[in-house]
Amino acid sequence: MLVIALVDRTGSGLWAAVSVLYFTYVSGLSVAEVGTLAATAGAIGIAGAPLGGRIADRFPLTRVLLIVQLLRALASVALLTTNNYALLLAFSAVGSLGDRSASVLTRLYATRVAGPDRVRYQAVQRTIANAGWALGGLAAAGALALGDTAAYQWLLAGDALSFLASALLTLRCGEPPSASRTVTSSKSPAPAVEPSRTNPWRDRTYLAYVATETVLFLDDAVFKVGLPLWIAHTGNVPHGLAPLLLVLNNVMVVALQVPLARFGATAAAARRLLLPLSATFALGGVAMALSATGGTVVATLFLTGSAVAFTVAEMLHATVSWELSVALAPGTAQGSYLGVHGLAQSAQRSVGPLAVTAAIATGPVGWTCFGAIIALTCTIQHRLVRGRLIRTPLSVPPVTVSEH
Known part of the structure; x- marks a missing residue:
């Protein structure tokens, strides 16, 4: 799965x-059309x-x-076949649906296959994913130097x-054990489970936690x-500083995500990490101001200090x-x-641009408030999850259903 990442x-x-350049120069869309397409x-x-996660509880994860x-x-191939706006919108929506599903399914695979070591596994996976993202960006930059619309099509x-x-490589992955697709021993009856604790939409604590996550993903x-x-x-400052800070972000994640993961290897440790995370977000906002x-x-x-602070916050929050x-x-x-939980990151993609543009519009005070609000949300989450984490329900080892 790491190679797949x-x-x-x-x-x-x-x-x-x-993507924006493709829709502009190859598909011939206006700025408003590109913006509407991306938003929709x-x-x-x-x-x-939520759709991908729910299906994965009922069917083998690797097949899903x-x-x-x-x-x-x-969906990507379909974008190459047309410049019709309605079809481009439909194909982009299907691709976006698949992207968000794949993100959750990949996290779920890591959770199931790594067990107690899931944080370190996902840190390694995120490091590899960031390296892949950087490689793709560099390849795209080289292709764009050709200055030909065909380059955009080849990149797509x-x-x-x-x-x-990735699909072909998935065929080689073993199916990880899943408690949601198991049966209990006939000698040991299944433990009673509250309905609200098996349906996330009825679990108020978890929904409140997801709401705070939306803010932390900003x-x-x-x-x-x-x-x-x-x-x-x-x-x-020169406009060229912006891509350099993005490169700095990627380099830091590749170099430090795995070492930092050890500080949140247990639920209690992860909860404690919310307090230094709060301070880091506040520092990033002040430096920006x-x-x-x-x-x-x-x-x-x-600006460099702010980028470093927000990158550290990104890694700690991950x-x-x-x-x-x-x-x-x-x-x-x-x-x-x-x-x-995946809804938090998806919702942030819509709320995030509005939040940062509001901070920009109000100047240094806006950035200070931006960092302070996220910092306060960290402390709220720290208190919110305490009650759930101190409970230690008796666990019953499941018997995995055989797949033949």
């Missing part, structure tokens, strides 16, 4: 770097996370992931091929939207999120719960 994210890096496809894709990868490949074709390769919008726009808005108070050198230093999202879920419904 590399192949998948390399292909995604190819497409992410040129993203909104539809939100359903992919195989189908999703093939669906993503078909490469994206489709990466999903096809660091993603800082790098994709906030930093580039803030640099353009202030005019204190201070970047508007000086000349080019001062602004560059503070570690916390991997552990708590599973620790708060019953073993018999991990797929459904992780699917609902």
Whole structure:
């Protein structure tokens, strides 16, 4: 599955770097049409996370992931066949649906196959995925140097091929054990489980936790939207600093995500990590605000410091999120719960750009409040999950259903 992560994210890096340019120069869409297409496809894709998780609780995970990868490949190929806006919108929506499903299914696979070591496994997987994303971006940059519309089409074709390769590699993966697809021994009756604890939509604590996660995922919008726009808005530093800070983000994640993962290897440790995470988010917001108070050198230093702080926050939150999202879920419904948790990241893709543009519009005060609000949310989550984590229900070893 680690090789699949590399192949998948390399292909995604190819497409992410040129998607807007493809729809503009190859499909001939206007700026408004491109924006509407991206927003609509993203909104539809939100359903992919809970849908994929729910299906994975009922069918073999590797087979579901195989189908999703093939669906993503078909959606990418379909974009090459037409410039009709309605069809481009439909194919993009299908691709977005598959992307969000694949993200949850990959996390679920890591959870099931790694067991107690799931945080470290996902840290390694995220490191490899970031390396793949960077490779795809570099390949896209090289292809774009050709200055030909055919280059955009080849990059989209490469994206489709990466999903096809991922599907073929999935065939070689063994099916991990699943508590949601098990039977209990006839000598030991199944333990009673509260209905609200097997249905995430009726689990108020988990839904509240997901709501706080939506806020904590806002660091993603800082790098994709906030930093580039803030640099353009202030005019204190060269615009070329924005991609350099994004490279710094990727390099730090590749170098530090695995070492940092050990600080959140248990549910209790992950919860404790929320407090330093709170301080890191606040520091990132303050540094961003201070970047508007000086000349080019001062602004560059503070922007770099802010990028470092938000990257550390990103890595710490990833570690916390991997552990708590599973620790708060019953073993018999991990797929459904992780699917609902996936809504947080999907919702952030819509809310995030609005939040960072609001911070930019209000200047240094806006960035200070931005960091403070996320910091406060960390402390709220720290208190919220305490009651669930201190409970230690008796576990009953399941007997896995054989797959023949």
